[in-house]
Amino acid sequence: MTKSPITRDTLLDNVRRVVIKVGSAVLTTRDGLNGAAINRLADQLSELSNRGLDVVLVSSGAVAAGRQRIYERTRKKHRNGKDMVSRQAASAVGQGRLMHDYDEAFARHGKVTAQVLLTRSGLKLRDRFLNARNTLERLLEWGVIPIINENDTVSTRELEFGDNDTLAAMCLGLVGADLFVNMTSADGVFDRNPDGDPEARPIPLIEDIAALDLEAMCDGKSSVGTGGMYSKLRAARRAAQLGVPTLIVTGKGAFDIPAVLAGDQGGTLVLPDERVVSSKKFWLAYHDDPSGAVLVDGGAANALLTKGTSLLPIGITGVEGCFERGALIFIKTADGVELGVGQTNYSADELCRIKGKRTDELAAIIGPTVSDEAVHRDNMLLDAAI
Structure with missing residues (x-):
């Protein structure tokens, strides 16, 4: 039994706005940008636009394009x-x-494009996000x-999104998308890494991505690298929380996005x-x-998970x-199991002083309080895909 009436045949029935992410593996070759891939992508996204869909493209490729340009002008390789x-x-180049x-590429179809460069710090403040x-x-x-x-030129290691899958997932909430299409070099998701296991089988449908052990499927976080x-599966997990279906499809060769969205098989x-x-x-958590x-x-963990309560200082042990x-923090059980994330009303120093204390004791310990709750339930997301 599926968790949603959405199928490949009905995928576009209620879609008004789609975010499509394309990575460097799709757009580039060893020599730089792949003009044929860019033109093919523009052809197909223009077709979706002509059908009345709002199309937002999250694109990699700037670094490869810059290296290509530098080599063309200086004959010096910076690979x-x-x-x-x-x-x-x-x-920057x-x-x-x-x-x-x-x-x-888009002008051939009478389409106008706009460059939008984002940084994580630019979306961190709610007014800038809006x-x-x-x-x-x-x-x-x-x-x-x-x-x-991503505005790579001004990003720092601490503030960068890390990969355009993460950026694309943030854009789903930013634009209110109904569908997320993530184009990759692989033909969808497999039950094991197909690069190391010839017996790996494709997974055409994932009904409950929260139930999957993503690290095990991908041989751990570190081995798969950025992008x-x-x-991609973490981004799909975040999209699922927002109520947005994800299609992970190949962008190599003669890909056909409109056909896949219309129900053709392929990808996941x-x-x-x-x-x-x-x-x-969603914004607060990510x-x-x-x-x-x-x-x-244990009592606080149970109340958070089963009753949807806020987290009070009395339930904090460490x-x-x-x-x-105002910082974003993890909420964990005493043995380190992550329950979720939330925006704290108190600093670490203040929480160290009031942990385990009743609400009526707080003012005597730290002075006038800003809130009875350490983390309010409205500023908390359990089972966050961090």
Whole structure:
């Protein structure tokens, strides 16, 4: 029994807005940008736009385009420049080249594109997040196709999204998307790593992605690297929480996005969760990396999981890390099991002083209090895909 009436044949029935993410493995070759792939992508996204869909493209490729441009002009190869500064410099060169190629490809269909560069710090503040949403909404009202990428040149290691799968998942909530299409070099998701196991079998449908052990499927987080299948499945897990189905499909060769969306077989369809989180909770949980953690006792853990309560100081048994009020933190059991994340009302120092204390004791310990709750339930997401 499926958790949702969504099938491949009905996928587009209620879709108004789609986010499509395309990675470097699809857009580039050893020599730089793949013009044929860019043109094919523009052809197919223009077709979706002509059908009345709002299309948002999250695109990689700037670094590869920059390295290609540098070599064309200097005949010097910079393929080994994998440090952050080198990647940022190559991205600064390549962003213009990438957008130029996209502009020309979409212009063949009378489509206008817009470059939108985002940083994690830019979406961390709620007012900036809402301003970015308003800008994208206006572009889509005008029939423009936004092309989003991380602003690599100004990002820092602490603030970068880390991969465009993560950025694309954030964009789902940013634009209110109904469908997420993640184009990759693989033909969907397999039960094991097909690169190391010839017996690996494709998985055409994932009904409950929350029940999967993603690390085991992908041979652990570290082995797949940035942009690997682990990050794609984590992005699909986040999309499912937002109520958005995900299609993980190949972008290699003669891919056909409209046909796949119309029901043709290929790739993997990930169904959304039955319980959908709000856009605000989604933003709160994934706009930043947690700065620390609180450990809670069994009673508090049970109340959080079964009753949907807020977390009170009396239920906290330990504090990990150094963080200020308003930081995103993990909520864990005493033995380290992650229950979720939330925005703390108190600093780590304050929580260390009031942990295990009743509400009526707080003021005497730390002075006037900002809240009875350490983490309010409205600012908490359990089972977060961090």
